[in-house]
Amino acid sequence: MTLSIASGFATRLWRRAAVAGLSFLFVAAVGTPAAQAQLRVDISGVGATQYPIAIADFSGSGNTQVPEIIRADLTRSGQFRLISAAGATLDLESTVSHDEWQARGADYLAFGSVTQDGGQYTVSYRLVDNARKAELDKVAFSGTEAELRRISHRIADRIYEKITGVRGVFSTRIAYVLQTGNGYELQIADADGQNPQVMLRSRQSIISPAWSPDGSRLAYVSFESGKPVIYIQTLATGQRAPVANYKGNNSAPAWSPDGNRLAIVLSRDGISQIYTINADGSDLRRVMRSPLIDTEPRFTPDGDSLVFTSDRGGNPQIYKVPAAGGDAQRLTFSGSYNISPRVSPDGSQLVYVTRRNGAFRIATMALSTGSEQLLTAGPDDQSPSYAPNGMQILYSSIQGGQSVLAVTSTDGRVKQKLSSLSGKVREPTWGPFTD
Structure with a gap:
């Protein structure tokens, strides 16, 4: 042997x-x-192409976990450049000023809301393309507080796929x-x-x-x-x-x-x-x-x-x-x-x-x-x-x-x-x- x-x-x-x-x-x-x-x-390096995107804080119950996880997921991929959304107040029905967000440097913008009814949470989000002035995605997920992390990963997957054309793996x-x-x-x-x-x-x-x-x-x-x-x-x-x-x-x-x-x-x-x-x-x-x-x-x-x-x-x-x-x-x-x-x-x-x-x-x-x-x-x-x-x-x-x-x-x-x-x-x- x-x-x-x-x-x-x-x-x-x-x-x-x-x-x-x-x-x-x-x-x-x-x-x-x-x-x-x-x-x-710890992350190092960037992709050959980086997509500039802003992830606004989600309105509703004051939950900050969801947008933070989405931002972290997209950053880890190396294929997105996060643009600050500081000072922006958006809810799910907001009218988006595409030109204003493009002036900030964001070709894409994601925002949404987190609402709570007893032990159940509903997370709704929208994704828009500011250059084309078009909505790319709009969806809502429901789950318990323990499921918010997985819901956040699923939203990040959708953003990744809508923009890159490749299925995301953040929820795997x-x-x-x-x-x-x-x-x-x-x-x-x-x-x-x-x-x-x-x-x-x-x-x-x-x-x-x-x-x-x-x-x-x-x-x-x-x-x-x-x-x-x-x-x-x-x-x-x-x-x-x-x-x-x-x-x-x-x-x-x-x-x-x-x-x-x-x-x-x-x-x-x-x-x-x-x-x-x-x-x-x-x-x-x-x-x-x-x-x-x-x-x-x-x-x-x-x-x-x-x-x-x-x-x-x-x-x-x-x-x-x-x-x-x-x-x-x-x-x-x-x-x-x-x-x-x-x-x-x-x-x-x-x-x-x-x-x-x-x-x-x-x-x-x-x-x-x-x-x-x-x-x-x-x-x-x-x-x-x-x-x-x-x-x-x-x-x-x-x-x-x-x-x-x-x-x-x-x-x-x-x-x-x-x-x-x-x-x-x-x-x-x-x-x-x-x-």
């Missing part, structure tokens, strides 16, 4: 399996707020593993890192979380039984069940686009190889046979193929194979170490971790041409994951000696750092659109 994927997923998994005989404590904690402080967002969620002094936590949070919730706690390692295509379930690997076992957990209820618990290592789950099957990695025959299996644990099928390690499979968006990491060529590189089995095709040729592949939602690009001059960096490659772009500088950037609209990439990073979640735009221009006050953040994955 080769150890050439020295710093990659496979060897980390073997190392954890070797020490997994320690005692453990497992607690399922559905919806439990995370104990550590919420994540702080992310998942990641947090290693603390007490063990490991599988957490989910809003895409901005806020509102973290603990889905699972364990004394032993939790690795490789993967969202189901409908966002209702997570597959992951837990070492709680003394060896790596693949589980699927329903987020709404906390109910979970083992899907793969074969002899040896069970690792690297990845969902098919229809949510019916998983690609997984098993060492039941002595070396890590790729299989597919139904989400209920039935109908295990081996994809191919290789004399060396095959790991980290991911379905392509059409579900027809898998991309994966293998050292079959002497060092870890990324390959592609039909999901039903067949001959593998090598995809990466730049550098001697390329791992952790993910295909963009539109199928045009590949993102992965590459090692250059001793630094682990995030790179993308155009699948049609093989052209590569390095997006990050390292020194230790890992586990890239595309946003569901394909415009950003989430990854884990060591920056200033601190373990953080980070986001980069796919052109590398805009970067975000979501920093936590305690713990090591690992293996992030961006969830799908859910409505």
